[in-house]
Amino acid sequence: EAQVTQNPRYLITVTGKKLTVTCSQNMNHEYMSWYRQDPGLGLRQIYYSMNVEVTDKGDVPEGYKVSRKEKRNFPLILESPSPNQTSLYFCASRGDAVETQYFGPGTRLLVL
Amino acid sequence: DAKTTQPPSMDCAEGRAANLPCNHSTISGNEYVYWYRQIHSQGPQYIIHGLKNNETNEMASLIITEDRKSSTLILPHATLRDTAVYYCIVRVAASGGSYIPTFGRGTSLIVHP
Numbered sequence: 228e229a230q231v232t233q234n235p236r237y238l239i240t241v242t243g244k245k246l247t248v249t250c251s252q253n254m255n256h257e258y259m260s261w262y263r264q265d266p267g268l269g270l271r272q273i274y275y276s277m278n279v280e281v282t283d284k285g286d287v288p289e290g291y292k293v294s295r296k297e298k299r300n301f302p303l304i305l306e307s308p309s310p311n312q313t314s315l316y317f318c319a320s321r322g323d324a325v326e327t328q329y330f331g332p333g334t335r336l337l338v339l
Numbered sequence: 340d341a342k343t344t345q346p347p348s349m350d351c352a353e354g355r356a357a358n359l360p361c362n363h364s365t366i367s368g369n370e371y372v373y374w375y376r377q378i379h380s381q382g383p384q385y386i387i388h389g390l391k392n393n394e395t396n397e398m399a400s401l402i403i404t405e406d407r408k409s410s411t412l413i414l415p416h417a418t419l420r421d422t423a424v425y426y427c428i429v430r431v432a433a434s435g436g437s438y439i440p441t442f443g444r445g446t447s448l449i450v451h452p
Contacts, residue, residue: 231382262442269426270383270442317382330382 229254231331233318239337240308248303248334250318256329258321259301260285261293263314264333270317276301308338343427348447357414359446361427364408369431372403374412375442376423383426383442386412417450424448 231252240246252259260275262285272285276295290312292304301320305312315335321328344362351357363372373388387394387401389410394401400413414421426445 267444269444270377315380319382328383328385330384333380333382335380 229329231318231320231329233316233331233334235334236332237335239339241339242309243307246305246308248316248318248336250301250303250331251299252320252329253299254320254322254329255298256320256322256327257298259295260319261291261301261303262317262319263287264317265314273303308336310338312336313338343429343443345425345427345443345446347444348449350449350451351417353419353450353452354416357417357421357448357450359412359414359425359427359448360409361412362409363427363429366407366429367431370429371431372401372410373428373430374399374401375426375428377426377445378420378423386425419450419452422448422450
């Protein structure tokens with residue numbers, strides 16, 4: 228079954244404690260991306276990757292890092308989380324056509 | 340990408356057609372209109388896309404005006420499970436390229452019994 232998986236699904240942490248949210252896809256997609264969703268703001272892109280070792284900033288990259296060492300994985304790293312990064316995060320991957328874009332189930336993060 | 344404007348919310352009775360408008364008056368000739376939806380706290384789901392002609396698939400119909408400055412997504416027989424936020428996106432090229440869509444605030448559709 229084609230899918231994008233994220234872990235953890237829920238996370239409560241404290242300010243400054245480094246964390247990583249993993250993302251994995253089984254569709255051999257080249258394109259992967261991270262979004263955050265906040266009430267009233269829609270989905271905003273954090274980072275995206277066109278292929279292995281190729282990443283670029285989206286609309287709201289501050290405070291985040293990503294890496295793409297393998298095609299299937301695209302982890303999101305918060306080196307020093309702050310309360311304003313409390314949000315719902317989605318990982319997505321897609322093939323050549325936009326209609327083949329798949330989203331993960333989401334990770335709900337609370338930073339205290 | 341061309342900017343889109345959607346009403347923040349709409350409601351519809353179950354079994355009736357839901358017509359969701361989108362304004363994209365600055366659309367370029369090579370830009371497609373895409374629609375996604377997001378059911379509460381789930382990831383967005385692709386619905387349909389088109390360039391000039393009206394399109395229909397198993398989920399919905401897309402009507403694009405002749406001047407392409409606006410479009411309407413039609414859910415012909417809305418069900419309670421169609422309650423979601425619907426996003427209209429305009430972008431170049433239907434395939435290939437590095438583009439990954441950015442979503443605005445969308446329209447929150449509530450289907451009531």
